[in-house]
Amino acid sequence: xxxxxxxxxxxxxxxxxxxxxxxxxxxxxxxxxxxxxxxxxxxxxxxxxxxxxxxxxxxxxxxxxxxxxxxxxxxxxxxxxxxxxxxxxxxxxxxxxxxxxxxxxxxxxxxxxxxxxxxxxxxxxxxxxxxxxxxxxxxxxxxxxxxxxxxxxxxxxxxxxxxxxxxxxxxxxxxxxxxxxxxxxxxxxxxxxxxxxx
Amino acid sequence: xxxxxxxxxxxxxxxxxxxxxxxxxxxxxxxxxxxxxxxxxxxxxxxxxxxxxxxxxxxxxxxxxxxxxxxxxxxxxxxxxxxxxxxxxxxxxxxxxxxxxxxxxxxxxxxxxxxxxxxxxxxxxxxxxxxxxxxxxxxxxxxxxxxxxxxxxxxxxxxxxxxxxxxxxxxxxxxxxxxxxxxxxxxxxxxxxxxxxxxxxxxxxxxxxxxxxxxxxxxxxxxxxxxxxxxxxxxxxxxxxxxxxxxxxxxxxxxxxxxxxxxxxxxxxxxxxxxxxxxxxxxxxxxxxxxxxxxxxxxxxxxxxxxxxxxxxxxxxxxxxxxxxxxxxxxxxxxxxxxxxxxxxxxxxxxxxxxxxxxxxxxxxxxxxxxxxxxxxxxxxxxxxxxxxxxxxxxxxxxxxxxxxxxxxxxxxxxxxxxxxxxxxxxxxxxxxxxxxxxxxxxxxxxxxxxxxxxxxxxxxxxxxxxxxxxxxxxxxxx
Numbered sequence: 001x002x003x004x005x006x007x008x009x010x011x012x013x014x015x016x017x018x019x020x021x022x023x024x025x026x027x028x029x030x031x032x033x034x035x036x037x038x039x040x041x042x043x044x045x046x047x048x049x050x051x052x053x054x055x056x057x058x059x060x061x062x063x064x065x066x067x068x069x070x071x072x073x074x075x076x077x078x079x080x081x082x083x084x085x086x087x088x089x090x091x092x093x094x095x096x097x098x099x100x101x102x103x104x105x106x107x108x109x110x111x112x113x114x115x116x117x118x119x120x121x122x123x124x125x126x127x128x129x130x131x132x133x134x135x136x137x138x139x140x141x142x143x144x145x146x147x148x149x150x151x152x153x154x155x156x157x158x159x160x161x162x163x164x165x166x167x168x169x170x171x172x173x174x175x176x177x178x179x180x181x182x183x184x185x186x187x188x189x190x191x192x193x194x195x196x197x198x
Numbered sequence: 199x200x201x202x203x204x205x206x207x208x209x210x211x212x213x214x215x216x217x218x219x220x221x222x223x224x225x226x227x228x229x230x231x232x233x234x235x236x237x238x239x240x241x242x243x244x245x246x247x248x249x250x251x252x253x254x255x256x257x258x259x260x261x262x263x264x265x266x267x268x269x270x271x272x273x274x275x276x277x278x279x280x281x282x283x284x285x286x287x288x289x290x291x292x293x294x295x296x297x298x299x300x301x302x303x304x305x306x307x308x309x310x311x312x313x314x315x316x317x318x319x320x321x322x323x324x325x326x327x328x329x330x331x332x333x334x335x336x337x338x339x340x341x342x343x344x345x346x347x348x349x350x351x352x353x354x355x356x357x358x359x360x361x362x363x364x365x366x367x368x369x370x371x372x373x374x375x376x377x378x379x380x381x382x383x384x385x386x387x388x389x390x391x392x393x394x395x396x397x398x399x400x401x402x403x404x405x406x407x408x409x410x411x412x413x414x415x416x417x418x419x420x421x422x423x424x425x426x427x428x429x430x431x432x433x434x435x436x437x438x439x440x441x442x443x444x445x446x447x448x449x450x451x452x453x454x455x456x457x458x459x460x461x462x463x464x465x466x467x468x469x470x471x472x473x474x475x476x477x478x479x480x481x482x483x484x485x486x487x488x489x490x491x492x493x494x495x496x497x498x499x500x501x502x503x504x505x506x507x508x509x510x511x512x513x514x515x516x517x518x519x520x521x522x523x524x525x526x527x528x529x530x531x532x533x534x535x536x537x538x539x540x541x542x543x544x545x546x547x548x549x550x551x552x553x554x555x556x557x558x559x560x561x562x563x564x565x566x567x568x569x570x571x572x573x574x575x576x577x578x579x580x581x582x583x584x585x586x587x588x589x590x591x592x593x594x595x596x597x598x599x600x601x602x603x604x605x606x607x608x609x610x611x612x613x614x615x616x617x618x619x620x621x622x623x624x625x626x627x628x629x630x631x632x633x634x635x636x637x638x639x640x641x642x643x644x645x646x647x648x649x650x651x652x653x654x655x656x657x658x659x660x661x662x663x664x665x666x667x668x669x670x671x672x673x674x675x676x677x
Contacts, residue, residue: 017529018404018504022643027624031289033249033296045645068525070405076340078356099408099440100340100354107358158372175366182368185221185237192461192469193239194328196269198307
């Protein structure tokens with residue numbers, strides 16, 4: 001994945017609770033065997049509606065998706081993360097994330113910023129009032145800043161995940177360095193554990 | 199969760215399974231944030247979330263470390279009719295073909311359409327005896343939590359993690375909190391395992407379990423069959439838990455004994471002796487606990503567009519004004535609009551046009567027996583579309599041997615071939631806009647069963663009674 005240190009730009013205010021991954025990318029889009037082209041499937045059930053917030057001209061080119069609580073619940077489909085990133089978002093802000101979605105984000109370099117509900121509500125209203133509002137997400141300092149609103153708060157990220165984000169590191173390569181440890185563990189597994197061979 | 203177990207310190211079941219799978223690091227610079235490299239005992243693969251993972255292996259020149267701990271099947275987009283013919287949908291067919299070529303290339307066993315071991319990935323693992331107590335099980339599918347019914351730590355992963363497990367047979371995992379869902383007392387008459395987990399969802403909403411591995415315990419859980427326990431654990435992710443599990447007991451051992459991949463002879467005795475230790479120690483504490491009584495687990499139905507929007511069948515559709523939280527009230531309003539329901543109407547007055555009995559939640563032999571027992575001697579309502587989709591080739595075979603298929607067919611149900619089917623509408627089995635189903639599956643999200651479709655989640659018994667009467671009903675409503 002590519003390194004990400006700072007996300008700076010405008011946001012799309014998606015004022016809905018419980019946006020599950022079936023909404024982010026409906027199952028029709030999961031039949032592809034390639035890893036690209038999912039941006040067309042992002043919120044595809046909603047995008048036919050010209051009033052859907054992402055269709056508004058003033059939000060074109062936004063880098064941040066500002067969502068209500070319980071964003072990304074449901075299905076494990078990583079296609080949801082790919083769709084959001086391939087559309088052009090670099091970060092999602094929400095008071096609460098679905099756990100598998102949040103984890104998938106860490107494998108792709110999509111920054112998930114979890115904030116207090118109260119701050120989420122305030123930010124939602126502010127972005128709706130001023131679509132040009134600039135948001136800064138600093139992955140190095142782990143700060144969310146909105147200068148125009150005097151907001152400057154910390155957000156949490158696992159230290160290893162942060163390290164991989166800043167360096168753009170491949171998770172699998174890191175684990176493979178522990179190949180000898182894995183082999184040692186394997187030799188200690190109980191003999192009754194099954195093999196899948198037919 | 200400690201990665202360095204202190205002997206004699208009482209531990210919960212999930213802590214024991216976790217500790218047993220931590221790969222010790224020889225470089226000793228392991229993070230002190232509780233994260234661990236977990237060894238994975240069983241990796242289940244299907245056609246939808248794996249193609250990009252295999253492609254990743256090819257691009258980096260990596261191989262599959264343990265094809266013998268990996269098994270694949272075709273389930274998400276297979277048709278449930280005419281499986282002997284090529285899949286009509288070209289894109290779906292390409293995905294299935296890709297799974298076949300990937301598993302052949304990397305030496306992984308795959309059960310294709312038409313094979314008796316083929317089926318929904320979470321149905322075949324347990325029935326083949328591949329899922330055993332104390333294991334770690336992963337799959338690129340959020341309902342992997344199903345396998346927790348055997349006392350395994352089982353959870354859904356994304357495609358990047360599928361690639362990670364293929365390459366290394368391990369996963370780096372952050373520590374999780376421990377949580378107990380204790381359900382005391384006994385189940386009310388007419389209540390099922392599905393109602394147990396829907397009642398849990400009524401308590402927790404969709405996020406009550408975030409950050410935790412949950413252990414279901416108490417007399418109600420102990421009284422459930424393995425099929426029932428799988429139904430409960432299946433929906434753990436719906437209330438946000440990383441995984442849900444149940445301590446193995448005689449019911450578990452009885453289910454597993456003699457299954458194809460389960461240990462045999464002396465190895466069986468050795469395994470059972472080890473499995474008997476897999477329970478939460480006296481004095482161990484959970485980070486969180488929810489205590490419920492079996493009497494809460496009356497037949498339930500979802501009325502909204504997430505599984506937490508659920509209520510007893512004997513109740514009425516809620517009113518947005520009932521909610522204190524503005525966000526929840528707005529979610530209720532939005533859900534009622536999508537579902538075309540009116541606050542205050544009786545759940546039993548909801549009229550459906552489609553009934554789906556199937557999915558990794560409720561497609562096992564016991565589910566089909568329960569639905570058939572309700573259907574026997576009745577006819578489905580005129581104009582009702584029904585699908586009964588067995589979870590696997592083995593379930594299909596068993597159901598036919600017991601004559602369940604004939605009971606369904608005589609009652610007017612459409613008896614199908616195994617697959618995920620209308621649970622997620624990746625094949626031809628789907629709702630049209632505005633159609634409404636009573637479904638034994640696990641998700642009632644907008645469009646989940648087809649664009650514009652409306653889903654009510656229920657037990658197999660309620661689904662069967664609803665198919666007969668045409669409106670939401672329990673078996674007790676049948677004259």
